[in-house]
Amino acid sequence: AQKVTxxxxxxxxxxxEDVTLDCVYExxxxxYYLFWYKQPPSGxxxxxxxxxxxxxxxxxxGRYSWNFQKSTSSFNFTxxxxxxxxxxxxxCALSEAWGSQGNLIFGKGTKLSVxx
Amino acid sequence: xxxxxxxxxxxxxxxxxxxELRCDPISGHTALYWYxxxxxxxxxxxxxxxxxxxxxxxxxxxxxxxAERTGGSVSTLTIQRTQQEDSAVYLCASSLARGLAGPPDxxxxxxxxRLTVL
Numbered sequence: 451a452q453k454v455t456x457x458x459x460x461x462x463x464x465x466x467e468d469v470t471l472d473c474v475y476e477x478x479x480x481x482y483y484l485f486w487y488k489q490p491p492s493g494x495x496x497x498x499x500x501x502x503x504x505x506x507x508x509x510x511x512g513r514y515s516w517n518f519q520k521s522t523s524s525f526n527f528t529x530x531x532x533x534x535x536x537x538x539x540x541x542c543a544l545s546e547a548w549g550s551q552g553n554l555i556f557g558k559g560t561k562l563s564v565x566x
Numbered sequence: 567x568x569x570x571x572x573x574x575x576x577x578x579x580x581x582x583x584x585x586e587l588r589c590d591p592i593s594g595h596t597a598l599y600w601y602x603x604x605x606x607x608x609x610x611x612x613x614x615x616x617x618x619x620x621x622x623x624x625x626x627x628x629x630x631x632x633a634e635r636t637g638g639s640v641s642t643l644t645i646q647r648t649q650q651e652d653s654a655v656y657l658c659a660s661s662l663a664r665g666l667a668g669p670p671d672x673x674x675x676x677x678x679x680r681l682t683v684l
Contacts, residue, residue, distance in 0.1 A: 483670055495657065495675035502669070541609065545670040551622060552670035553599060556609035
């Protein structure tokens, strides 16, 4: 069965601190996709990144970076020099590649509060 | 371009009444998904459409839930005889394409409909 675990329910940091959000997944598939979404207080889920299981290169986008490690089934997300606008709930999600409906299996989310 | 839109944004109804929730996907997106977000259950998948067809309805919580999609575009999620446990935010997402033999495209979400059943 597929499962995504975000062990950190809530994290609070002060502006400019770096913060890492953990994501551990379970799947029997050899081909799968991983995603991160941001849900600000307004409520709309905003897509951040999509990564397939064959691409283990880390990715950096501005202050955001992602560390994908198949050996530990983890896909962690780091925000460098956090800002108040980063305050949101962040969801990690998993999707099968083949023979499924492509629906997302979400973790429970991590609520990040960045204080000025 | 325009994103996924949903209406109404908020719906308050009395237990036992029927409700209809609407989703307008991004133009050109053939795949459409409904999810439900509640405090107790997190984000859970309800149903998927490829074009007008929903190949698997087993994700719907009960037979009071139904969904349809017409013209490969707008979708409606209907909940009959609403119960208090149906209170949640119902989210719709769309993606470019999704065949059973292809990788999943990125899903883009609408703002959701907050349903409150009194």
